[in-house]
Amino acid sequence: MNRTPPAKVLLVDDKPYDGDLAALVLQHHLPHAELIIVEDAIEFAEHLALGGFNLVITERHLKWAEGNRVLESIKRLYPECPVIFFSAEKAPPGSNEKNTKQPDAQIKKSSAGFLHLPVTVNQLLQPREPSADENNAAGPLMDRLPVGIFSLNQEGELNCLNRACNKIFRLDSNDKEPPLLQNLLADDAAREKINHVLQQGEAVNDLDVQLCFGDDTPYWVRLDLWPNEKAVDDGTHHFEGSVSDISSFKDAVSSLSRNAAELSRSNADLEKFAYVTSHDLQEPLSYISRYANLLHERSDLDDDSERFMEHIIDSSQRLQSMVDDILEYSRVGTQDNDFELVNFGDLADTAARNMEKAFQEKHASYKRGELPVLRADSRQIKQLFQNLFSNALKFHGDRPPRILVTAKEKPEHWEFAVQDNGIGLEKKDRKRIFDMFQRLHTSEEYPGTGIGLAVCRSIVERHGGTIRVKSIPGKGSIFAFTIRHKPPSREA
Template sequence: MVTVFRSLSLTRQLLIAMVTLVLLTSASVGVVVYWAVERALIPQGVLRLEGDARQLATQLVSRTTGYRSDLAARTKSGAIAGFIDASTGSGTDARLDLDAATWRRIVENLFFAELAAKSEYLQLRLLDAEGNEVIRVDRQKGDEPPRIVPVAELQAKQSRPYVANTLALDPGEIYISPLDLNREHGEIVMPFTPVLRFAAPMDGPDGQRYGLLVLNVDMRQDFRILRDAVLPGSDLFLVNAEGDYLLHPDPAKEFAFDRGPRVLFPEDRPALSAAVGAVAAGSDLVSADGEATRAVAWAQAPLAQVGPPLTVVLSAPSRIARAAPAIRNSAAGVGAIAALLAAIAVGLAGRAIMRPIVAMTHGLEDASAGRPVALPVTRGGEIGVLARALNDYIERERFDGAIVNGSSDAILTTDHDGLITRWNPAAAHLFECPAESAIGRDVDAVIAPDGAFTVRTWLNDTMGESEGGVADITRLRRDGTTCDIALRASPVHAPDGTIMGMSIIARDMTAERIAQEMFRVSVEYSPAGKVLCGPDGRIKLVNAQTEAAFGYTRDELIDQPVELLVPQDVRGEHASLMRAFLASPERRSMGNDREVFGRRKSGEIFPIEVGLTPVPSRSGTLVLAAIVDVSAQRAAQRDLIARTQELERSNKDLMQFAYVASHDLQEPLRMVASFTQLLADRYKGQLDERADKYIHFAVDGAKRMQALINDLLDYSRVGASTKPLEPVEVATVWQRVQRMLLSTIRETEATVEAGPLPTVMADAEQLTRLLQNLLSNSIKFRSDVPPHITLAAERQGEFWQFTLSDNGIGFESRDAARIFDMFQRLHERGKYEGTGLGLAIAKRIIDQHGGRIWAESAPGEGTRFSFTLRAAEPARS
């Protein structure tokens, strides 16, 4: 039978027990009532008043117990422990890497949420061991929202008794202060607010006493509940151990010990005070000072485990006590129907009582499933205390779960046997194993399945270390790549100090390790010397090229001042320059306005080029210097400058020689040409045919020599010209060239056309010569049909590209570059006139203008001469 009863649900068990109890009570109610009525010396009204006093005392103790439980739960908060750890620097829990400021915000938000949810909470504070407030959230008035108190407004509470009393407690104990009025800065806060303080000592992870956690509860709501529970006509008193009133029908007498002259219960109500006995609860009838007989009942309310209790006293007129005869007259009828009504009432009451318990059961199921939780947290009594404690536990669990599940690092926990008990999403991603497959399995099988690293052995070794342990593993991913993982483990302790398991934080270090290796390789194998200096100017890192350039080994350079690598006479200046660079760091070269020299170990001074790059780091701004030994380059530059100057002198002398030689040849050549022409004119037909032929050869040779000398003079003039370039309208020059060659154009029946022509930066005289040579060349090398020549221009960035096209005889594409060389002819001398210098002069003119010239052609398909000249106006964006 007992087994069957225990297998029923809690609701049915309670219903059966309550119905049975009511039936037994109803069966004996007639006897009990009759016996009570017969006992005239113990009025039923007095006993009922005593029950009311007991109920009020129980209710006050129950609510106080709830507040104490709330504070006890909050002392185990991981956020507060994290703040203490971060503040004292002695923490060993490495699950979160947060600084003290971040923990402070978390604890402040936690306190704020606590006060926002519970209007009776007035203050929630964390004090250090000296009694100074460290964190405080309060509400200045009961109907105002809570606020996070700024650091500047925090108070020193060393003088308050609850500080010393709490600090003297053992861990886990809670101090409850006497009920008094709230004070701030030593002054009573208006309106008067009765406050009960709950305080618990707080220790750091090293066992040292950090301070205390204090909860101030506004007792006005509790007092209001007590007053509302008192029947009309009854007086309620709440008296402390010293006899001071905490509750009184006359509010002016409440907390008189805080506000002014004390009003004590024995002095104010001596008859009632004398009736209240030393026992925890009781009742009596009293009469004093000519007043009518009154019923008095009392019950002690022990709020704290130690210390004197409070006393709840109820007083009512004696007519309440003389209600027993009416009960005796109706007891028979009531007893007859009590059983039936009780059965129905018990059924309804039982369901009402069990409803919040069922709701809490469903709440646990919802919390486990991740659904919203609804608990009867607003109920009073033990059910409300249990619901609020359960709600706090669920909130803490969800908050901790949100932190773990939202972490970018993999977080997992194991039990004492190395079986996985928790596995967050980051762990599932990092180890490529979902939570449902990981939880319950051996940690080695999931984290290091290849056996290269035994996690359980490492964990067993770590359990004995107070600060946990770290390890690095390399894991093969499913795609065949390797993953470097850093593990950090710390033991998880039960409240009694025993180790329940291990907490492991894993971080993917692959990218960081690759970056470190890439940095090392790029620095070590750089063709330039690399020197990394700290903010103090001391060398932190060098590469092999630095060793080779300066002759020092790494060990000789590391942690030495960088001035070791500069000449002795500039070391003082270099130190100040480095301080200036660190004051305004930017990537730049060193010594833009001067030459920079280094000093080898041998003492040799040599030229260098240095590029400076600031490198931010946790220890400050580092400076990475790229150093190149430019001794060979400087020597090559000096040699190149000397050779260039020599070449310029040689070219100048050569041009001067060519000009002088060509000019001096003109005079004898004119005489030869003149006299051979006279011979030809005077003796033509008078001599034999052979003599006429020789004279013709002499005249022709003189003319060709004169043309060659003129072209040489033009070529030399192009190189010697230093006239600055200016804007020139190409259309105007092109028209001028056509007028100059008008007779030739007409004789050959050539057609010359041009599109829109721009303005360029040029020497107008040289540009004229250029277009004249190109146009003459197109007319000269014409085919059997009349020449058709077109000049067009196209913008190419900062330049104009000109193209002169003809329909002449063309040439092989392999000769496209050779035609611009001096004295180059692609045809027999007698077939086409010319010296072979026309296109060479054209190329020299284009070179002088900073452009380029080229030709495209094919036999029988004409020729396209293209050249570029800088535009007079910048290109439009």
């Protein structure tokens, strides 16, 4: 008896993680299929020339080609080979025109899409349409899926195709009258959305809705609907869809939101406490320092007394520096200004001028490229540059410090870089240097409080960005931070 050779499926995707995940899902549900991941144009050309594949799954947009070009190449040589567009991107305008080749199926690359993919692949690999009896008995594959699979007509009549669907919608598979999807939804907005989709024949992805079952328990599901590609004689729209129970996810999100709000209030209280405490410490600390200096100037002190007074003065100075830095750190969250258009180049230059004496003492040089104009808190951005410049001057090593400031525009933000030629740092220390009171060296080697870079991180995060460091020990460091094109909606 001749065995049917295993189906060969090409996965054309230059995002390796997506390709690996799709292959893993397909391998689980289609264990006998041969899955080949194609990541570049050369591999695709080789498989196109060799042929022998039964189905192709491709991204809509690849680095080396558009999905439509992949579709046209396959259909030209192998017109009977099914092609699935599996992409997070929407179809571009005009892609559904009659003179444009269409894929056999289109699935959005989402959590539900990955689970719907093996069902679609299995359907397209079938040599013939299954009968109604086979559909009822064929469930082994779909009944193993954790998501519900169903079909809809234009009126919204719901036909569950697996057990998970019946379980999620709480339906009895023996019911003769199919329910309307709209009647299972809890709110009017969701019902209007579904009615619109059914009438227009549109796809809907990741629609979170609440179901109503006559009790007060919230029951959230996520719906995905795809228009059926097959033509219908009467011109009405038919759909395939999937449904996932996301009640536990919604509960977790709600709990996380509450915890985040509580944490935000707690952090605000801590910032206010730090500000008030450090502010109130200024006066008694100045008295200690002042009277210690007066005693130190007296000529009748013996050697031990003079040494003790020097220790008191040195400690009070270090404590004053720490109080000043804590006060500056707390001001980031408690005494911020509104965001306005500011020239980052001017702010960097001002920060360098404010440190002119330190630059001269270290024989340091400062250069910058063209920096943008963005909405930001000018005082905090100037402080950010000063702290990074101070860090470069302090940890300069044997060579005169060299500081270079540049910026590159990215799709959603600008990325700034402050580069120095200092002593650098080890990879293991790259994250912790942005924490409060973190020091890599003793105060005798390099004076400081370990707060300056924590202030930098707080300023950048307030502007909706991130900060990191790249460094080679003995060669220098590059402190890179991002500032968004549009400031955060909550300027606080």
